[in-house]
Amino acid sequence: MSSAITIDLILKIWRQQNIHARGALQTYTLNDISTDMSFLEMLDVLNDQLVLAGYDPVAFDHDCREGICGMCGAVVNGQPHGPETETTLCQLHMRHFKTGDTLVIEPFRARAFKLVKDLVVDRSAFDTIIQAGGYVSVNTGGAQDANSLPVSQKNAEEAMDAAACIGCGACVAACPNAAAMLFVSGKISQFALLPQGHPERRERALNMVKAMDEEGFGNCTNERECEVSCPKGLSIRNIARLNREFLKAAISLP
Amino acid sequence: MRIVRRFCGSSVGKKVIMAVTGMSLAGFVLVHVLGNTAIYFGAESFNSYAAHLHELDPLLKVFEVVLLLLFVVHVSFGVSLFIRNRFARPQRYAVSQSSGGRTLGSVTMFYTGLIILAFIAYHLWSVSFSSRPFMTSIADLIRAHLQSPYVAGLYMVSVSAMALHLSHGLWSLWQSLGGSHPAYDTLLRRGALALAVLVGCVFVSFPILAQVWDGFLR
Numbered sequence A: 001m002s003s004a005i006t007i008d009l010i011l012k013i014w015r016q017q018n019i020h021a022r023g024a025l026q027t028y029t030l031n032d033i034s035t036d037m038s039f040l041e042m043l044d045v046l047n048d049q050l051v052l053a054g055y056d057p058v059a060f061d062h063d064c065r066e067g068i069c070g071m072c073g074a075v076v077n078g079q080p081h082g083p084e085t086e087t088t089l090c091q092l093h094m095r096h097f098k099t100g101d102t103l104v105i106e107p108f109r110a111r112a113f114k115l116v117k118d119l120v121v122d123r124s125a126f127d128t129i130i131q132a133g134g135y136v137s138v139n140t141g142g143a144q145d146a147n148s149l150p151v152s153q154k155n156a157e158e159a160m161d162a163a164a165c166i167g168c169g170a171c172v173a174a175c176p177n178a179a180a181m182l183f184v185s186g187k188i189s190q191f192a193l194l195p196q197g198h199p200e201r202r203e204r205a206l207n208m209v210k211a212m213d214e215e216g217f218g219n220c221t222n223e224r225e226c227e228v229s230c231p232k233g234l235s236i237r238n239i240a241r242l243n244r245e246f247l248k249a250a251i252s253l254p
Numbered sequence B: 001m002r003i004v005r006r007f008c009g010s011s012v013g014k015k016v017i018m019a020v021t022g023m024s025l026a027g028f029v030l031v032h033v034l035g036n037t038a039i040y041f042g043a044e045s046f047n048s049y050a051a052h053l054h055e056l057d058p059l060l061k062v063f064e065v066v067l068l069l070l071f072v073v074h075v076s077f078g079v080s081l082f083i084r085n086r087f088a089r090p091q092r093y094a095v096s097q098s099s100g101g102r103t104l105g106s107v108t109m110f111y112t113g114l115i116i117l118a119f120i121a122y123h124l125w126s127v128s129f130s131s132r133p134f135m136t137s138i139a140d141l142i143r144a145h146l147q148s149p150y151v152a153g154l155y156m157v158s159v160s161a162m163a164l165h166l167s168h169g170l171w172s173l174w175q176s177l178g179g180s181h182p183a184y185d186t187l188l189r190r191g192a193l194a195l196a197v198l199v200g201c202v203f204v205s206f207p208i209l210a211q212v213w214d215g216f217l218r
Helices: A039-052 A124-133 A153-163 A170-174 A181-192 A201-214 A225-229 A237-251 B002-009 B011-041 B043-055 B057-087 B109-128 B138-147 B149-176 B182-212
Strands: A006-015 A024-034 A102-106 A114-117 A120-122
Touching: A024 A039, A124 A181, A124 A201, A153 A181, A170 A181, A170 A225, A181 A201, A181 A225, A181 A237, A201 A237, A201 B011, A237 B002, A237 B011, A237 B149, B002 B011, B011 B043, B011 B057, B011 B149, B011 B182, B043 B057, B043 B138, B057 B109, B109 B138, B109 B149, B138 B149, B138 B182, B149 B182
Parallel strands: A006 A102
Antiparallel strands: A006 A024, A114 A120
16 A cells, blocks of 8 residues: 655634634644545544643534535635535545645634534524425325326426535525525425425425525525535526525415 | 515515616616717717707606616615625634635625716716706717816726626526526626626727817717
């Protein structure tokens, strides 16, 4: 086995004990990081060193570490999930950085995402939006006959693309206005495109947009930063669809 | 009434209102720039264009009121959205770096809007509602204005800001209204940019001509 390539980094990480405490960027130097490591593994190495030295480790969210759960995420040098496209932070590898690089690591920032500690933010505002309409009501009982609900190939594909959203919140972090439109549009689209979503279609559009506004997210100004930052590549076509769904629902009588 | 409240109270509804009023105002700008091209054909044709326009007088008054309303709605909703958006991110990032979505036009949208607002106030005061001396034609008035290097400079800055504003707005409004399709999106975006640049170039050409050409509007 060939010897691994290692790099030395300067990290500037946002440290904040809790929402009431004052936060600040703290600088750490980290040497001999294997380029085969993921970004989170690099943070693990830092935390090992911090704990051994008797300091508080950096708190960051993570779970599956294979890019499918939506739990991890931080803003690296101004970009959510770092500089690679369609990549979550856990799937971002250190080979994309050079020795001597300075990495500024900040939490996702939005009024609706309350800071918990260091890089951890509370994204339960997304849960509130989902509870407002991100579901379908299905009658229990015998299974339906196969193919009794025809779905066109095009709709199936587009619904699947929208459903790829892992709810990580990178769209909110990337948006200059901290808007949650890409997230909400993904959830609305996946149901609007399929027959199962049609009975609650109108209420869903109205209630999810209302919940989104009440949670304190900003307004979409079509900057397209969400689309390029989304680790699952959701398109802002979904936002156009959300706008259509809302328009149709809002101007129809209750 | 409930529908209006539901609509105007929501973020998506506000964006639709911005899009519809923006589209109407952009339509006015296009008509305005087309009319102004009469300047290229000399003072006589420009004066005649202005005279013909004023023959539509009762209609013109209605048009002005509608325009003012559209403008007030566009500006007030724009300002309220800007404030709400600032409020949505109380703590800014230490490092801010575009991932590649934003354009110069989209980043400066609010500020170019403010420049346009100030310019329109000046424009209305100095040209549209100016009490010009008896027997001064509109062509003479415009020539006198644009021959001043300060006014010409101000004019060029303002119409450039407007072109920048249009470069984002002309595309953005379709997205807000729910029209988006991969087959047309690039075309729409480039078309919006091209139209904005064209309108900007025509407007900018007037002060430049006034500065360098003795025969301007004579």
